[in-house]
Amino acid sequence: MKAGRKVWSVLMLTLIIAVIAAGCGGGNGKNTGGNAQPGNSAGTTKTSTKDNKDVVIAVNANFITLDPHNASDTNSISGARTMYEGLLGFDENMGLSPALATEYKISDDGLTYTFTLREGVKFHDGTDFNSEAVAINIARIQDEKNNLRLRKSFAKVAKVETPDAKTVVFTLTEPYNAFLNKVAMAGMISPKALEEKGENIVKEPVGTGAFKFKEWVQGDRLVVVKNEEYWQVGVPKVDSVTFRPVPENGSRIAMLKTSEADFIYPMPTEQVSEVEGVEGIKINKVDSTIVRYVTLNTTKKPYDDLKVRQAINYAINKEAYIKVVKSGLGKKLDSTMSSKTQHYSQQNGYDFDLEKAKSLLAEAGYPNGFEAEIWGENDSETIKGMQFISQQLAQVGIKVEVKSMEGGTLSDMINSAKTPEEAKIQMWYVSWSPSSGDADGATRGLFSSEMWPPAGANTAYYKNENVDKWIAEANKSIDPKVAKDIYANIQKTIWEDAPWAFMGVDQIVSGSRDYLNGVKVYPDGSINIRQAEVK
Known part of the structure; x- marks a missing residue:
C-alpha cells in the first residue's frame, strides 16, 4: 500500500507539473506597466x-x-520608504539603525523612551523636522477617526512630550518589547503638508x-x-x-x-x-521573512471545522509547491513565521498525505469534498500558485474556483466587510512579511482577534483566547527569553488550529x-x- 501510494503521488505530481507548465509559464503577454517588447534570447x-x-x-x-501610516502591502511600503523616514530605520538584515533619531534611551521599567533627534533636517516642503513634528505625526496615527493601520502599534503610548526641539519622550501605559520596531515603521510626514493637503497627502507625499x-x-x-x-x-x-x-x-x-x-x-x-x-x-538572492499561505475563513462553513482545515493542509504537497510554483527557490513553511523572524519556533506535521486528508474530510461530513473559491492577486506567479492549490485539492474532491483580482480591488473586497458575517472571503492565497522585523509583526496583525478586517490582516477571522492572552503577555515582557517562550506557545497553538494552509517561505x-x-x-x-x- 505504501509503495502504491508513492507511485500514485509521483504520477499525480507529474501531471500537475505538466498542466501548470503549459498554462502558466512566463511569456510575452500583455505588459500592463510599459511597452516592453520580447527580449533577445x-x-x-x-x-x-x-x-x-x-x-x-x-x-x-x-x-x-503612499501613506506611511497606513501601508500594509510590501509594494506600498517600498514606495513610501523612498520618501519617508522614521526615527529609526532598518538595515539590510532587518536590524534597527539610526535615521531621524541619532540615539535613544529606555527606562529600566520599559515605560519611557527618550529619543535625540537629528538636527538640521528639513521636510521636502522646506519646513523643519523637530520634536513637534513627531508629536503631530503620532497624534495622527493615534486618532481613531483616521483608522490607520499603525494605530494599534501605538495604542500603548500614553503621552508624547517635547521638552525641546531635538528631544521627544514617549511614555507607555505598559511595557511593549516591539515598540522600537514600530517606531521604525512610522514615517514622518510634514505637519505643514498634513494641514494644507489633508487627505491628498495619501497621493502627494511630503517626507524627509x-x-x-x-x-x-x-x-x-x-x-x-x-x-x-x-x-x-x-x-x-x-x-x-x-x-x-x-x-x-x-x-x-x-x-x-x-x-x-x-x-x-x-x-x-x-x-x-x-x-x-x-x-x-545580475541575479540577486536573499533569504527572506516572506511566508506564503492560504487563509481559511474560520467563521464560515466548512472552514469552521478544524478537521477540514487540517485536511486541506494534508492534501497539498508543499515540497511540490516549492518545486513547481517557486522553481525550487524557497522551502516548506514549518511554523507561522519564517526562520529569519525573531522568536521563530519550528513545528512538525502536515506532511503530504492524501489518505489522511480524505479521512479527515469524511469525519467532518464531506466524504466527496465540496466546492470552494480562492482569491489572489492577478500577477503571474500568484495565479500559478492558486492553480497549483486547486489541482492539489481536486485530488480529495475539493473543487476550487480560482479568482484573481487587481490588488486594490482585492483589498477593497476584503476590507469592505465590517463584520465577519459580511465577509465573502473563503480562501486567500497571499504572502506576509513582518516589515517591522519582529515576532509581534508576524503574529498580532495576523492572529489576534482584535485584528479582523478592516482593522488588520487576520483574514482567517481566527480567534483563540489563549493566543490573544499570550500576544498581550509577550508584548509586555521585558525579558527576551520569556517572550521567546511565549511566542513558542503561540506558534504551536496556531499551527494545531490550522487557520491557514501553511505553504512556503520565499527566497527573494x-x-x-x-x-x-x-x-x-x-x-x-x-x-x-x-x-x-x-x-
Whole structure:
C-alpha cells in the first residue's frame, strides 16, 4: 500500500507539473506597466551601459497607498520608504539603525523612551523636522477617526512630550518589547503638508527621505526624484526612480533583457536559470521573512471545522509547491513565521498525505469534498500558485474556483466587510512579511482577534483566547527569553488550529542590469533605493 501510494503521488505530481507548465509559464503577454517588447534570447544579451541617472524598477503589482501610516502591502511600503523616514530605520538584515533619531534611551521599567533627534533636517516642503513634528505625526496615527493601520502599534503610548526641539519622550501605559520596531515603521510626514493637503497627502507625499514625490499614475508608474537637500552627504546618487507595476512575469523579464527596466522584482523564479550568468544581467538572492499561505475563513462553513482545515493542509504537497510554483527557490513553511523572524519556533506535521486528508474530510461530513473559491492577486506567479492549490485539492474532491483580482480591488473586497458575517472571503492565497522585523509583526496583525478586517490582516477571522492572552503577555515582557517562550506557545497553538494552509517561505530573487548598484531587496521584500547608483 505504501509503495502504491508513492507511485500514485509521483504520477499525480507529474501531471500537475505538466498542466501548470503549459498554462502558466512566463511569456510575452500583455505588459500592463510599459511597452516592453520580447527580449533577445539569453545567449545574445550583451553587456550594457546606461548614460543617464534615471532608473526604472519593474514590480509585480500596483501601489495601493503612499501613506506611511497606513501601508500594509510590501509594494506600498517600498514606495513610501523612498520618501519617508522614521526615527529609526532598518538595515539590510532587518536590524534597527539610526535615521531621524541619532540615539535613544529606555527606562529600566520599559515605560519611557527618550529619543535625540537629528538636527538640521528639513521636510521636502522646506519646513523643519523637530520634536513637534513627531508629536503631530503620532497624534495622527493615534486618532481613531483616521483608522490607520499603525494605530494599534501605538495604542500603548500614553503621552508624547517635547521638552525641546531635538528631544521627544514617549511614555507607555505598559511595557511593549516591539515598540522600537514600530517606531521604525512610522514615517514622518510634514505637519505643514498634513494641514494644507489633508487627505491628498495619501497621493502627494511630503517626507524627509532621499527622494521626493513627482507623480503617481495608479497602475502605470510612481516617479520619485532626487532630494537635493537630503541630510546624508552624497545620497542619493541617481536623479530619479520610476517604479512600474508589471504583473505579467514574461513582460518583466523582457523589460530587463532590453534594459527598459534596470531592476525587476520579483524575478520570475521559473526563468532564473535562463538568465543566470548572462552578460549584462545580475541575479540577486536573499533569504527572506516572506511566508506564503492560504487563509481559511474560520467563521464560515466548512472552514469552521478544524478537521477540514487540517485536511486541506494534508492534501497539498508543499515540497511540490516549492518545486513547481517557486522553481525550487524557497522551502516548506514549518511554523507561522519564517526562520529569519525573531522568536521563530519550528513545528512538525502536515506532511503530504492524501489518505489522511480524505479521512479527515469524511469525519467532518464531506466524504466527496465540496466546492470552494480562492482569491489572489492577478500577477503571474500568484495565479500559478492558486492553480497549483486547486489541482492539489481536486485530488480529495475539493473543487476550487480560482479568482484573481487587481490588488486594490482585492483589498477593497476584503476590507469592505465590517463584520465577519459580511465577509465573502473563503480562501486567500497571499504572502506576509513582518516589515517591522519582529515576532509581534508576524503574529498580532495576523492572529489576534482584535485584528479582523478592516482593522488588520487576520483574514482567517481566527480567534483563540489563549493566543490573544499570550500576544498581550509577550508584548509586555521585558525579558527576551520569556517572550521567546511565549511566542513558542503561540506558534504551536496556531499551527494545531490550522487557520491557514501553511505553504512556503520565499527566497527573494531580483534581477538587475550590471551597471546598477545599490538597489537592494530586504528580507521583508521591501525595495531600498537610497544607495542606488549607475556606473
